Amino acid sequence: MRICGIISEYNPFHLGHEEHIRKAREKTGADIIICAMSGNFTQRGEPAIFDKWIRTRCALLCGADAVIELPLLTAVQSAEGFASGGVSVIDAAGADFLCFGSETDDKELLESIAAGLSEETAGFKKLLKESLGSGDSFPKARMKAAFPDAPEAACPNAILGIEYIKAIKRSGSSLKPFAVKRVGGAYHSEDMDSPFPSATAIRKAFREGKSSGAFGAMPAGCAQTIERALSEGLRPVFPGVFDRELLYAIRRGGPGYLRALHDVSEGLENRIYKAAETANGRGELIKAVKTKRYAYTRISRVLLYALLGITKEMVAEHNARGTAFLRVLGVRGERVLSILSRVSKAPLICGSAASSGYPGTDIAASDIYALSQDSPPFRNLKRDLTEKLIVV
Amino acid sequence: MRICGIISEYNPFHLGHEEHIRKAREKTGADIIICAMSGNFTQRGEPAIFDKWIRTRCALLCGADAVIELPLLTAVQSAEGFASGGVSVIDAAGADFLCFGSETDDKELLESIAAGLSEETAGFKKLLKESLGSGDSFPKARMKAAFPDAPEAACPNAILGIEYIKAIKRSGSSLKPFAVKRVGGAYHSEDMDSPFPSATAIRKAFREGKSSGAFGAMPAGCAQTIERALSEGLRPVFPGVFDRELLYAIRRGGPGYLRALHDVSEGLENRIYKAAETANGRGELIKAVKTKRYAYTRISRVLLYALLGITKEMVAEHNARGTAFLRVLGVRGERVLSILSRVSKAPLICGSAASSGYPGTDIAASDIYALSQDSPPFRNLKRDLTEKLIVV
Numbered sequence: 001m002r003i004c005g006i007i008s009e010y011n012p013f014h015l016g017h018e019e020h021i022r023k024a025r026e027k028t029g030a031d032i033i034i035c036a037m038s039g040n041f042t043q044r045g046e047p048a049i050f051d052k053w054i055r056t057r058c059a060l061l062c063g064a065d066a067v068i069e070l071p072l073l074t075a076v077q078s079a080e081g082f083a084s085g086g087v088s089v090i091d092a093a094g095a096d097f098l099c100f101g102s103e104t105d106d107k108e109l110l111e112s113i114a115a116g117l118s119e120e121t122a123g124f125k126k127l128l129k130e131s132l133g134s135g136d137s138f139p140k141a142r143m144k145a146a147f148p149d150a151p152e153a154a155c156p157n158a159i160l161g162i163e164y165i166k167a168i169k170r171s172g173s174s175l176k177p178f179a180v181k182r183v184g185g186a187y188h189s190e191d192m193d194s195p196f197p198s199a200t201a202i203r204k205a206f207r208e209g210k211s212s213g214a215f216g217a218m219p220a221g222c223a224q225t226i227e228r229a230l231s232e233g234l235r236p237v238f239p240g241v242f243d244r245e246l247l248y249a250i251r252r253g254g255p256g257y258l259r260a261l262h263d264v265s266e267g268l269e270n271r272i273y274k275a276a277e278t279a280n281g282r283g284e285l286i287k288a289v290k291t292k293r294y295a296y297t298r299i300s301r302v303l304l305y306a307l308l309g310i311t312k313e314m315v316a317e318h319n320a321r322g323t324a325f326l327r328v329l330g331v332r333g334e335r336v337l338s339i340l341s342r343v344s345k346a347p348l349i350c351g352s353a354a355s356s357g358y359p360g361t362d363i364a365a366s367d368i369y370a371l372s373q374d375s376p377p378f379r380n381l382k383r384d385l386t387e388k389l390i391v392v
Numbered sequence: 393m394r395i396c397g398i399i400s401e402y403n404p405f406h407l408g409h410e411e412h413i414r415k416a417r418e419k420t421g422a423d424i425i426i427c428a429m430s431g432n433f434t435q436r437g438e439p440a441i442f443d444k445w446i447r448t449r450c451a452l453l454c455g456a457d458a459v460i461e462l463p464l465l466t467a468v469q470s471a472e473g474f475a476s477g478g479v480s481v482i483d484a485a486g487a488d489f490l491c492f493g494s495e496t497d498d499k500e501l502l503e504s505i506a507a508g509l510s511e512e513t514a515g516f517k518k519l520l521k522e523s524l525g526s527g528d529s530f531p532k533a534r535m536k537a538a539f540p541d542a543p544e545a546a547c548p549n550a551i552l553g554i555e556y557i558k559a560i561k562r563s564g565s566s567l568k569p570f571a572v573k574r575v576g577g578a579y580h581s582e583d584m585d586s587p588f589p590s591a592t593a594i595r596k597a598f599r600e601g602k603s604s605g606a607f608g609a610m611p612a613g614c615a616q617t618i619e620r621a622l623s624e625g626l627r628p629v630f631p632g633v634f635d636r637e638l639l640y641a642i643r644r645g646g647p648g649y650l651r652a653l654h655d656v657s658e659g660l661e662n663r664i665y666k667a668a669e670t671a672n673g674r675g676e677l678i679k680a681v682k683t684k685r686y687a688y689t690r691i692s693r694v695l696l697y698a699l700l701g702i703t704k705e706m707v708a709e710h711n712a713r714g715t716a717f718l719r720v721l722g723v724r725g726e727r728v729l730s731i732l733s734r735v736s737k738a739p740l741i742c743g744s745a746a747s748s749g750y751p752g753t754d755i756a757a758s759d760i761y762a763l764s765q766d767s768p769p770f771r772n773l774k775r776d777l778t779e780k781l782i783v784v
Binding site: 242249252253254277278308364367381 | 756773
């Protein structure tokens, strides 16, 4: 029995994701594909366009054999923490391979960069300092320092891939990393005419009311699932939907509250608090706070921490704890569940059965997410405790 | 120089308030009437219909000589804390009299009840227990036990008056309490046909878009002030305007957050948290949580504590501190300010001059209140630090 893990967001699931799963299965010869997927909030610091139960169903209908939720505090960390938590989940699930999409599938290149980044040699440190001095952002400077001749390795998915490789090494896991070359639109591309439009492009199409275009970029089972949910009252969720709650949280908490948040240091709390005096929401806040030093995504994530109350202390504790259980959101066929329960190294929590394993932070995040919805069941609370395991 | 103090909310200011100030001046022979007024949130646990600067201007145009703000943590406590904090402010301002409206102006009756309540004799305790046993609410049982033959003393304003008398006694203040018989609509009356419609009736008229009726119940200077502000983009504020922020605060914080709030004990946090699973806002929450034991206004206040993050600890500290300064919102003529500065026992803070004296909680409350507004200056932040002293 060969098991291949994929760390994902599926925000939303599209043709490129289906293709990635197909290739992962083919190239690793896996019998089972396990996807560790973000819940209702994503690594870019945004709410997912559809909730985790709908995104789970889409993935299961289009190639995944099991979907396991990434804990909230893993899902919303920057690349290193995200990768490290994701690898821990895939490893705990008992997988043999970790397969990721990447702008390059040159494994040796990726591994040598990962080694370079892990080691932080004197040469690396010198180049990093020079590059930062010339005005590069930290992630860019780091890539240039580690491998100045491989610009393709500085692309978003490859960076994440390198983080996966580093995390596997660091944790002593026996997972075999495996890069699959990405097809179609680049990660941030908004192009809908590509044969594989990106998730960014699809979210934009939904935001502009062009849902038929969006459905065309998804496998049929996924499009049908979302179409049905929309007809039942589901609302696609866009980043600005919690603007008032965010402003309220900042106004109520003040700089002291912001200072305690994860990844806030060196006066960033004051920049944000000051910007909140005139900014009308998340978008304006990011624009006002952003500098070369504070990248868009970092601010976006910090604002999510402000919305959800995620502190330095919570993240440090979470990272120290490791993967204590696996939260199975859904499986393709009940046989998969029995395989999972045999191979996994951590207890499985399925659906409504075991409320005790869900952290309060994750439950609260789902409850806050539900503020974006008008109709049951989407606006229901405590869905983490009541939704059943999805079996397709 | 005789100075008379009035503890008020003016939410909004109306003909009955003007009449009360007129009588207070006449009966006490006061040269100066100082009103200690709630800021943007009131004792019923609701946002004020108009902000404190507009309500200050109204009061000054219609009889008050000075308006001093009640600190937030005084303004939103139950009768005893509200009265005690209010008396402390009026006393610190150097007033000779404290004049309050009451359903009865029988001073001896009020004072003997106050004495009875303060003493809590064995007879009082026995009657209180019996009355509670027969199913009466606590405030009602307390009044019945203290003075079973005086139903008029159990009316809302008289209860508050008795609390003022108790607070004066307790604090050893030399303030002379003075009851003025209320005219017109009862405190909670929604009747707009009375010659003196209540603030409740006026707020209802605004809510129903019948603003001309509302203006008719106000002195001309007050109606003109509000009319002009509305034409400049001011929005009247109604209790449900922060429903989403409230639900968000409860969902984010959970029972642990609620348990730490002022006046929450014995599992009330769980009742509220449970009710928040289905309730769509403040109104539905109060309805679901209310019992004979937990009165409407108490729940309403606790929900305000949840919105503003007001904990037991904060209130205890505030009450222990006493009145360290007086925040003067406005005066009628600059002469009043110089008189105030001569007679007051605490330093005056006027307008934007002294930011250091404003507690962060009060500033945050004003900033949260501003979420209800769309147009500057009403939606501006840090108005506590930037608005100038109002002089009419």
